[in-house]
Amino acid sequence: MTTHDISDRPGMSGEAAPWWKTSVVYQVYIRSFADSDGDGVGDINGLRAKLPYLASLGVDALWVNPWYPSPMEDGGYDVADYRGIEPAFGTLADAEELLREAHGLGFKVLLDIVPNHTSAAHPWFQAALRNEPGARERYVFRPGRGENAAEPPNNWQSNFGGPAWTRITEPDGTPGEWYLHLFAPGQPDLEWGNPEVRAEFEDILRFWFDRGVDGFRIDVAHGLSKAAGLPDASPPVPGAHHTTAHPAWDQDEVHEIYRGWRKVADSYDPPRIFVAEAWVANNERLSQYVRSDELHTAFQFDFLRAPWRAAVMHSVIDDAISSARQVNAPSTWVLSNHDVVRHVTRYARTQPDHLVESHGARLRWGEEPADLTLGLKRARAAILLTLALPDVAYLYQGEELGLPEVEDIPGHLRQDPTWRQSGYTDPGRDGCRVPLPWSGQAPPFGFSPDDAHAAPWLPQPTDWASRTVEAQEDDPDSTLSLYRDALRLRRAHLTSTDALEWIDSADGTLAFSRGDLECWVNTSNGAIDLPEGKILAMSTQSPTQQVLPPDTSAWLVRG
Ligand code: NOJ
Numbered sequence: 143m144t145t146h147d148i149s150d151r152p153g154m155s156g157e158a159a160p161w162w163k164t165s166v167v168y169q170v171y172i173r174s175f176a177d178s179d180g181d182g183v184g185d186i187n188g189l190r191a192k193l194p195y196l197a198s199l200g201v202d203a204l205w206v207n208p209w210y211p212s213p214m215e216d217g218g219y220d221v222a223d224y225r226g227i228e229p230a231f232g233t234l235a236d237a238e239e240l241l242r243e244a245h246g247l248g249f250k251v252l253l254d255i256v257p258n259h260t261s262a263a264h265p266w267f268q269a270a271l272r273n274e275p276g277a278r279e280r281y282v283f284r285p286g287r288g289e290n291a292a293e294p295p296n297n298w299q300s301n302f303g304g305p306a307w308t309r310i311t312e313p314d315g316t317p318g319e320w321y322l323h324l325f326a327p328g329q330p331d332l333e334w335g336n337p338e339v340r341a342e343f344e345d346i347l348r349f350w351f352d353r354g355v356d357g358f359r360i361d362v363a364h365g366l367s368k369a370a371g372l373p374d375a376s377p378p379v380p381g382a383h384h385t386t387a388h389p390a391w392d393q394d395e396v397h398e399i400y401r402g403w404r405k406v407a408d409s410y411d412p413p414r415i416f417v418a419e420a421w422v423a424n425n426e427r428l429s430q431y432v433r434s435d436e437l438h439t440a441f442q443f444d445f446l447r448a449p450w451r452a453a454v455m456h457s458v459i460d461d462a463i464s465s466a467r468q469v470n471a472p473s474t475w476v477l478s479n480h481d482v483v484r485h486v487t488r489y490a491r492t493q494p495d496h497l498v499e500s501h502g503a504r505l506r507w508g509e510e511p512a513d514l515t516l517g518l519k520r521a522r523a524a525i526l527l528t529l530a531l532p533d534v535a536y537l538y539q540g541e542e543l544g545l546p547e548v549e550d551i552p553g554h555l556r557q558d559p560t561w562r563q564s565g566y567t568d569p570g571r572d573g574c575r576v577p578l579p580w581s582g583q584a585p586p587f588g589f590s591p592d593d594a595h596a597a598p599w600l601p602q603p604t605d606w607a608s609r610t611v612e613a614q615e616d617d618p619d620s621t622l623s624l625y626r627d628a629l630r631l632r633r634a635h636l637t638s639t640d641a642l643e644w645i646d647s648a649d650g651t652l653a654f655s656r657g658d659l660e661c662w663v664n665t666s667n668g669a670i671d672l673p674e675g676k677i678l679a680m681s682t683q684s685p686t687q688q689v690l691p692p693d694t695s696a697w698l699v700r701g
Contacts, residue, residue: 159472159638159639161202161203161250162250162357162415162438162439162472162534163472163533163534163638164202164472164533164534164638165201165202165203165250165534165535166200166201166202166203166529166534166535166536166537166629166632167201167202167203167204167205167250167252167417167534167535167536167537168196168199168201168203168204168205168536168537168539169204169205169207169479169480169536169537169538169539170189170204170205170206170207170539171184171207171480171538171539171575172184172185172186172189172206172207172209172218172231173207173217173218173231173575173577173599174539174575174576174577174578174589174598174599174600175188175189175192175539175577175578176188176189176191176192176578176580176589177577177586177589177590177591177594177598178190178191178591179591180590180591180593180594180595180596181230181590181594181595181596182577182586182590182594182596182597182598182599183230183231183596183599184231184577184589185230185231185232185236186209186227186231186232186233186236186237186239186240187232187236189206189240190236190239190240190243192580193243193244193247193249194247195611196247196249197247197248197249198626199542199622199625199626199629200625200626200629200630200633201249201537201629202248202249202250203249203250203251203252203356204244204249204250204251204252205252205253205254205359205417205536206251206252206253206254207254207480208221208253208254208256208361209227209228209231209232209237209253210222210223210224210225210226210227210228211223211226211227211228211229212228212261212263213261213262213263213328214228214557215261215262215326215328215329215559216302216325216326216328216329216558216559217480217557217558217575219256219259219325219329219361220256220259220260220261220262220263220326220328220329221256221260221261221264222260222261222263222264223264224255224256224346224349225346225349237353238353238354241353241354241355242354245354250356250357251354251355251356252355252356252357252358252359252415252417253350253355253357253358253359254358254359254361255343255346255347255358255359255360255361256361257332257334257343257360257361257366258324258325258331258332258361258362258365258366259323259324259325259329259330259331259332260329260330260332261328261329262327262328262329262330263328266280266281267281267330270283270321270330271310271313272313273312273313276338278319279333279336279338280332280333280336280338280339281321281322281330281331281332281333282321282322282330282331282332282333282368282372283319283320283321283322284307284319284320284321284322284372285319285320286307286309286319286320290317291317291320292309292317294306294307294309294320295307295320295322295372296372296373296374296375297374297375298322298324298372298374298375298388298389298390299375300323300324300325300326300327300563301324301325302325302326302559302560302563302564303560303563303564303565303568304563306322306323306324306390307320307321307322307323308320308321308323308327322368322372324362324365324390325559326559326563328559331365331368332366334366334367334395334396334399335367335395340399340402343403344402344403344406347403347406347407347414348406351406351407351410351414355414356414356415357407357414357415357416357417357438358414358416358417359416359417359418359419360416360417360418360419360437361419362419362420362421363396363400363418363419363420363431363437363440364391364392364396364418364419364420364421364422364431365390365391365396366396366399367393367394367395367396367399368389368390368393369389369390369393372389373389374389375388375389375390387423391421391422392420392422392423392427397430397431397433397436400416400418400431400436400437401435401436403416403437404416404435404436404437415438415439416437416438416439417437417438417439417440417441417474417536418431418432418437418439418440418441419440419441420440420441421443425444425461425462425465425466426465428440428442428465429465429466429468429469429471430469432466432469432471433469433471434469434470434471438471438472439471439472439474439534440471440474441474441476441479441536442458442462442466442473442474442475442476443476444458444461444462444497445458445459445462445475445476445477445528446476446477446478446479446482446485447497447498447499448497448498449493449494449495449496449497449498450489450493450520450524450665450693451493451495451650451665452649452650452651452652452663452664452665452666453649453650454495454496454497455527455652455663455665456644456652458497459531459642463532463642466533472532472533472534473531473532473533473534474533474534474535474536475528475531475533475534475535475536476535476536476538477521477524477525477528477537477538477541478537478538478541478574479536479538479574480538480571480574480575481571481574482571482574483547483573483574484538484540484541484545484546484547484573484574485517485520485521485524485541486514486517486518486521486541486544486545486546486547487512487514487517487546487547487549487573488517488547489516489517489520489521489524490512490513490514490516490517490518490520490546491510491512491513491517492510512546512547512549514546516693517546518544518546518621519681519682519693519694520665520693521541521544521621522544522621522624522681522682522695523663523664523665523681523693523694523695524695525541525624525625525628525681526624526628526661526663526679526681526695526696526697527652527661527663527695529628529629529632530632530636530654530656530659530661530697531642532638532640532641532642532656533638537625538574539578540578541625542621542622542625542626543578543579543609543610543611543614543621543622544609544620544621545576545578545579545606545609547573547574548572548573548574548576548600548602548603549569549573550603551569551572551573551576551600551601552601553566555572555600555601556569556570556572557572557599557600558570558571558572558575572600575600576598576600576601576602576603577589577590577598577599577600577602578611579602579606579607579609579610579611580610580611580612581610581611581612582607582610582612583607584604584607585597585598585601585602585604585606586598586602587602587606587607587610588610588611588612589602619683624679624681627679628679628697631678631679631697635657635658635659635678635697635699636656636657636659637657640656640657640659641656642654642655642656643655643656645660647662647670648666648670649666650664650665650666650667650668651663651664651665651666651670651690652665658699658700659678659697659698659699660673660675660697660698660699660700661695661696661697662690662695662696662697662698663694663695664690664691664692664693664694664695665692665693666692667692668692669689669690669691669692670689670690671688671689671690672688672689672690672696672698673688673698673700674688674700674701675698675699675700675701676698676699676701677696677697677698678697678698678699679696679697680694680695680696680697681694681695681696682694
């Protein structure tokens with residue numbers, strides 16, 4: 143980015159609103175962030191060492207993906223002990239140090255809670271397999287259907303492919319009941335109608351809140367309650383959980399659970415907060431999760447599903463803001479995370495003219511070769527759009543480096559259960575989880591120490607030398623510099639009370655003002671003229687004053 147004669151105005155950011163209504167949150171996928179001990183897996187001490195980097199980036203808060211003891215059948219979303227730390231990631235003492243240091247630098251820290259399912263290795267599930275009294279009532283066990291009960295209890299499909307039910311062998315060796323797993327077989331769904339489950343999770347929240355954690359991202363927040371009687375889904379579309387009414391998802395009973403969680407969060411000083419991962423049919427349903435006595439925020443996935451097309455983005459933004467406002471909640475923008483194709487690569491292909499639908503665990507964006515130069519150009523433009531929007535934004539680690547999806551990981555190295563459960567047809571999500579490149583000319587690019595005894599858990603592309611933090615740090619035109627500048631300008635120019643007002647602009651473009659800042663976005667094929675004014679930021683690496691080329695965004699103040 144090139145910046146022009148910036149004069150920051152200090153002290154304007156977020157004065158009127160609590161932090162969680164205005165923050166930029168950085169998602170740390172801990173396995174892939176920084177490895178301190180050379181085992182090829184990122185860890186808490188690696189994250190601690192990089193806190194100054196995050197401070198210099200200019201984000202306000204961190205969300206750390208699950209760090210609990212786990213067999214890692216689904217990247218830690220299979221939790222065996224909700225009050226511990228996975229040994230590969232460190233110890234509880236490391237976690238407490240991280241919280242202390244992060245708070246010392248002014249960061250809030252969010253953890254990830256996984257309430258829909260435990261790991262099959264969790265003591266509760268092990269007790270259920272042994273059929274200890276009351277143990278199966280904590281999960282969703284049912285007899286099978288058909289002859290010899292050999293058919294699953296209903297037709298639900300796992301999000302990763304295949305049936306959502308697995309039959310157990312009873313302790314006496316006979317074929318037994320079936321248990322529900324909306325994800326991998328190693329992730330049995332909990333029975334949230336059971337008060338014991340509710341009490342346990344409220345206690346887990348307190349365990350971490352007592353250690354200073356500022357809040358939680360709630361994994362599959364829309365999945366905890368299932369329709370009474372577990373009826374067949376009709377039609378049985380695999381994973382169609384945000385397009386089709388499905389008895390496994392977004393049931394009204396789930397809201398009572400979050401009213402209880404809100405009371406727990408509000409009992410702390412300062413109050414703790416939640417962000418929901420809820421893939422639901424529309425924003426009307428989504429806004430129910432963020433009513434004032436429920437959760438604080440919920441990811442706006444329509445924005446992530448939107449193609450690089452001004453008209454679609456315009457309507458997504460309008461709909462998201464107006465529905466959030468109706469319940470007095472902030473909008474929560476996100477372009478990438480550990481489950482979706484990185485947006486550099488999404489934008490590198492022909493763009494559909496509608497929101498992209500989810501099939502299984504992953505959004506599909508087509509198979510044609512990716513034009514990564516184009517994708518990066520659009521991604522750079524997209525961050526200026528995102529950071530100009532009102533309220534909260536989440537960044538996914540590595541997007542500030544302009545990382546693309548790694549699409550050529552060899553099959554035998556893939557770790558996402560989606561790969562196996564889809565019968566090796568869906569490559570899964572490993573491509574957005576490749577360990578970060580920090581420095582140097584060759585893998586592990588500073589992800590692991592020089593004397594590491596293991597390679598990074600997923601292979602890094604050998605041509606990532608130009609994408610390392612080191613390579614971008616002092617280059618004013620780098621994507622890292624663009625993110626840093628944009629975050630600094632956002633703090634200086636935008637306040638929580640600045641409402642978005644659209645400005646008339648040509649087809650294929652977006653323009654809006656917030657306070658004295660205007661954001662102009664060009665998704666069309668032709669350049670447009672910008673109005674007179676001082677350009678604060680432009681996403682292209684070779685800007686011409688007052689002209690906005692295709693696939694470029696600019697921030698300006700009218701002068
Ligand atoms: C959503 C998480 O983001 C994803 O990574 C995980 O596989 C599923 N929930 C199941 O926990």
